[in-house]
Amino acid sequence: MNEYSFFLLLLRSMGLSEKSKLKKEAIVKATIDLVNCNGFHGTPISKLAKLAGVSPGTIYLYFDNKQDLLNKVYLEAKRKFTSYAFANYNTKNSVEEEFKNVWFRIAEFKLNEIPETIFLAQCDNTPIIDEEVRQEGIIHLSPLLDLWSRGKEQNIIKPISDYLLYAYTITPLSFLMVMHARNAHLLTKELLENTYESAWDSIKK
Amino acid sequence: MNEYSFFLLLLRSMGLSEKSKLKKEAIVKATIDLVNCNGFHGTPISKLAKLAGVSPGTIYLYFDNKQDLLNKVYLEAKRKFTSYAFANYNTKNSVEEEFKNVWFRIAEFKLNEIPETIFLAQCDNTPIIDEEVRQEGIIHLSPLLDLWSRGKEQNIIKPISDYLLYAYTITPLSFLMVMHARNAHLLTKELLENTYESAWDSIKK
DNA sequence: ACAAAATGAATGAATATTCATTTTTTTTAT
DNA sequence: ATAAAAAAAATGAATATTCATTCATTTTGT
Incomplete structure (x- = not known):
């Protein structure tokens, strides 16, 4: 179990707004880690979503676009x-x-x-x-x-x-x-x- | 006329191997300029080719691939x-x-x-x-x-x-x-x- | 005429973004 | 307290676009 799926377990036990906050943080963390490894244009939203444990569409709930x-x-x-x-x-x-x-x-x-x-x-x-x-x-x-x-x-x-x-x-x-x-x-x-x-x-x- | 089309004129007056050298240099220069502006993954081969004054295929005569x-x-x-x-x-x-x-x-x-x-x-x-x-x-x-x-x-x-x-x-x-x-x-x-x-x-x- | 160099349209894979649908949470009514 | 209804959040398959790479053809140099 990685750092990211650990978050997922936590999510089960809390209300939506707290969940949202954690999800957003997971997306931010995944962005930092993947951009550090592959550069910005080298990291597709799909991989970002997978690592953060959310679906690609979810990222667009929190952010306008990739930039x-x-x-x-x-x-x-x-x-x-x-x-x-x-x-x-x-x-x-x-x-x-x-x-x-x-x-x-x-x-x-x-x-x-x-x-x-x-x-x-x-x-x-x-x-x-x-x-x-x-x-x-x-x-x-x-x-x-x-x-x-x-x-x-x-x-x-x-x-x-x-x-x-x-x-x-x-x-x-x-x-x-x-x-x-x-x-x-x-x-x-x-x-x-x-x-x-x-x-x-x-x-x- | 930009710096790049200036090169093109020069090319007319020289043999193939000299031309090759200049073309390669134009590709290198275009790479530096475009990567400086847009980052590596943000610069498509097509734009690189256009700025260097060569066709996309030509880049692959000199380099194995983009990386x-x-x-x-x-x-x-x-x-x-x-x-x-x-x-x-x-x-x-x-x-x-x-x-x-x-x-x-x-x-x-x-x-x-x-x-x-x-x-x-x-x-x-x-x-x-x-x-x-x-x-x-x-x-x-x-x-x-x-x-x-x-x-x-x-x-x-x-x-x-x-x-x-x-x-x-x-x-x-x-x-x-x-x-x-x-x-x-x-x-x-x-x-x-x-x-x-x-x-x-x-x-x- | 021949060889080397260059072309650029075609290909197929990848990717950002959308949106109809599903799942989860909150509210309401009983 | 419970269940039905409404709202909010999340999903992920579909879309349209973009892009690296190839290769049959053309151009250029000798």
């Missing part, structure tokens, strides 16, 4: 990511403290939510997401940009663009996390600490 | 990238000198060959390339790994894994180049110099 499904799964993954990263974001902490906090939260998410991480990396490097939806996804990062803005005002962080700050501090982390997820490179606690120090050193004033 | 086409275009792009990056690679130079040289050659390539850069980024973050072909692509990076190995032996570069060295020095550059290509963030000569300094600082001993 809408992808867009919504993308936004949901982005929302899940950023809400984890900024969960205990607090503007009362010092910039340095708060940056460290956010950086490690991002690391933690990427370490624990591997399918979402791989999926987002694919979407962010691919033309499959509608441009307006991609823009919408970027908005979710605003707490980090605010933090950097504060850091620059307080002369704690170098006065360089957000893109540079992101390039120096987040992209190395993202790369290492994807390599870790692909079992190409093991990341230890110590390595992660070092990577953080390196990231902070490269943007602090 | 083989993608794999070969990928390897060709990787080869073009690394042969540019390591064009004047010379083990007689100092490690520091040579790393700076390679780093800026990589930057130059990414800056000048934007379609290839976008294409490679998509392939490297996607399951569309056959795994053995991806592995083959990695081999092309060996001069850089050799350089790092020398640097570690000579106590010039920190004794950390190649993945970490790559994460610290190359991924920020790649990100900035893609953002530059998407017109999201302008990269000046000065910014690039600073980024290099930051990269070298993070791995030098």
Whole structure:
């Protein structure tokens, strides 16, 4: 019995709206897993439906079409990511403290939510997401940009663009996390600490 | 008249084997452009053929099938990238000198060959390339790994894994180049110099 | 005239989407 | 409490389209 048929058993014991929620989640999860394996256009709705344990028609009850499904799964993954990263974001902490906090939260998410991480990396490097939806996804990062803005005002962080700050501090982390997820490179606690120090050193004033 | 029909005129004036070479190149170029716009499974052979100025059947004279086409275009792009990056690679130079040289050659390539850069980024973050072909692509990076190995032996570069060295020095550059290509963030000569300094600082001993 | 290269219409398999029907849940009436 | 009726949710076979690939024919180069 796989993760998906397990859901099916649960369904028997609950009312419709709860069922719907679970079904939708199963579709989302199946989308992430299959798109990670075969790419978006490489995964037919029929396979998606089979893996999610629903019929193809059911998918069209929750989503307008295949593209809408992808867009919504993308936004949901982005929302899940950023809400984890900024969960205990607090503007009362010092910039340095708060940056460290956010950086490690991002690391933690990427370490624990591997399918979402791989999926987002694919979407962010691919033309499959509608441009307006991609823009919408970027908005979710605003707490980090605010933090950097504060850091620059307080002369704690170098006065360089957000893109540079992101390039120096987040992209190395993202790369290492994807390599870790692909079992190409093991990341230890110590390595992660070092990577953080390196990231902070490269943007602090 | 577009870039592609310009090729067609040239063809009239040359022999078959030269023509073949140009046709193959047109197919490769069309593949990169269309995959960049629509993704691999989103680009039908028919459109590919039309853009390249050949008939669908012709593509099958040069490639076994669509997947083989993608794999070969990928390897060709990787080869073009690394042969540019390591064009004047010379083990007689100092490690520091040579790393700076390679780093800026990589930057130059990414800056000048934007379609290839976008294409490679998509392939490297996607399951569309056959795994053995991806592995083959990695081999092309060996001069850089050799350089790092020398640097570690000579106590010039920190004794950390190649993945970490790559994460610290190359991924920020790649990100900035893609953002530059998407017109999201302008990269000046000065910014690039600073980024290099930051990269070298993070791995030098 | 011959050979090599290229063509593009034809084929058959695959796939997104629809919708008439069935199943499940909720509501109503007794 | 129970059963019939209504509503909501889900189904999956059918449809129409799209697409990779082939191959008999044509074009081009020598």
